Amino acid sequence: xxxxxxxxxxxxxxxxxxxxxxxxxxxxxxxxxxxxxxxxxxxxxxxxxxxxxxxxxxxxxxxxxxxxxxxxxxxxxxxxxxxxxxxxxxxxxxxxxxxxxxxxxxxxxxxxxxxxxxxxxxxxxxxxxxxxxxxxxxxxxxxxxxxxxxxxxxxxxxxxxxxxxxxxxxxxxxxxxxxxxxxxxxxxxxxxxxxxxxxxxxxxxxxxxxxxxxxxxxxxxxxxxxxxxxxxxxxxxxxxxxxxxxxxxxxxxxxxxxxxxxxxxxxxxxxxxxxxxxxxxxxx
Numbered sequence: 493x494x495x496x497x498x499x500x501x502x503x504x505x506x507x508x509x510x511x512x513x514x515x516x517x518x519x520x521x522x523x524x525x526x527x528x529x530x531x532x533x534x535x536x537x538x539x540x541x542x543x544x545x546x547x548x549x550x551x552x553x554x555x556x557x558x559x560x561x562x563x564x565x566x567x568x569x570x571x572x573x574x575x576x577x578x579x580x581x582x583x584x585x586x587x588x589x590x591x592x593x594x595x596x597x598x599x600x601x602x603x604x605x606x607x608x609x610x611x612x613x614x615x616x617x618x619x620x621x622x623x624x625x626x627x628x629x630x631x632x633x634x635x636x637x638x639x640x641x642x643x644x645x646x647x648x649x650x651x652x653x654x655x656x657x658x659x660x661x662x663x664x665x666x667x668x669x670x671x672x673x674x675x676x677x678x679x680x681x682x683x684x685x686x687x688x689x690x691x692x693x694x695x696x697x698x699x700x701x702x703x704x705x706x707x708x709x710x711x712x713x714x715x716x717x718x719x720x721x722x723x724x725x726x727x728x729x730x731x732x733x734x735x736x737x738x739x740x741x742x743x744x745x746x747x748x749x750x751x752x753x754x755x756x757x758x759x760x761x762x763x764x765x766x767x768x769x770x771x772x773x774x775x776x
Contacts, residue, residue: 496524498537498609507607508535515623519772520679525615525623533604536611538679586679587611592654596732598647599674619670627673627704628663628773637708642736644673644701645717650732652694652725655684661697662766663704664773684725691722696762716740 495503495511502508508526515523521538590603590613602614616624632640644666651658658665659680667674684690695718706713715738723740724730 496522496537499524499526499535502535502607502610502612507612511535520677526612528604528612532615533612534601534615536613538609538611585681586677589656589678589681592656593647593651593675593678596650596654598650599672600678601674601676616667616669616674616676624667624669624674626664627666627668630668632705632708634709637705638712640668640673641702641705641709641712644675644705645698645721645736647673647675648694648698648701649721649730649734649736651681652684652721653730653732657682657684657687657690657694658697659693662700662769664769666701692758694718694722700766712738714738 493511493513499508499511503510508528510527512525512527512532515525515534517523519539521536524535524537526533526535584606587603587606590600593600594602601616604612604614606612618624644661648658648661658675658678659682660677661675665675665677667676682690682693684694687693698718698721702712702715702717717736717738719740720736720738721730724734
């Protein structure tokens with residue numbers, strides 16, 4: 493196949509020896525299977541900011557500011573240099589998240605570095621050597637759903653203990669190999685302490701995942717995992733090995749109808765965006 497332009501310099505430098513096939517293409521990047529010496533890996537080629545269609549990008553960037561630096565001023569101004577720095581920031585967020593999460597015991601593809609818009613990382617496969625499927629393509633038993641949901645929730649807890657929220661977690665951003673779930677796609681990961689939308693993003697992540705596993709294990713749908721995790725986090729009582737129960741009772745307070753209506757509108761929009769992603773994935 494024709495070598496993508498962004499991968500050509502990596503072949504010239506001997507980082508990649510050969511592009512074998514295109515694995516998948518999404519709104520943010522195209523992923524290729526590549527050969528690096530005797531190793532088969534994947535190369536995630538990020539699309540340029542003008543060609544991306546990731547919505548609500550401003551919400552995800554909140555909390556990433558690096559002071560009154562030339563780089564940040566250029567990003568805010570939208571200059572050519574600023575757009576280039578914005579691209580680098582987007583890539584760096586995912587690379588840094590992968591390294592941090594791997595060290596923290598969260599299963600993610602092992603990263604091998606990012607080279608000018610190309611993230612080189614482990615190709616997650618089954619024991620038979622096939623590319624690991626996404627969660628939405630896996631048929632689960634009730635027992636598997638319960639076990640894997642618990643595993644993903646433990647990963648969410650470990651991420652939050654690092655001060656990180658995935659921000660776009662769903663059945664489309666989880667791979668499943670013979671050893672269980674693997675979390676992927678982290679360029680939009682947000683700083684939990686520095687982003688005002690962190691809680692709502694965490695809730696959406698957890699609700700998306702729980703709703704999917706709940707199709708096979710309906711008892712999961714009555715759990716309040718997002719409320720439980722965030723309450724422990726705010727109280728400083730969340731730890732990487734915290735065992736969740738799904739039990740949580742909200743303190744009764746006078747209803748704020750305006751806030752409730754805003755939450756309903758936000759939830760409807762989130763569901764609309766989620767259905768749109770599902771349609772795009774099915775059409776792709």
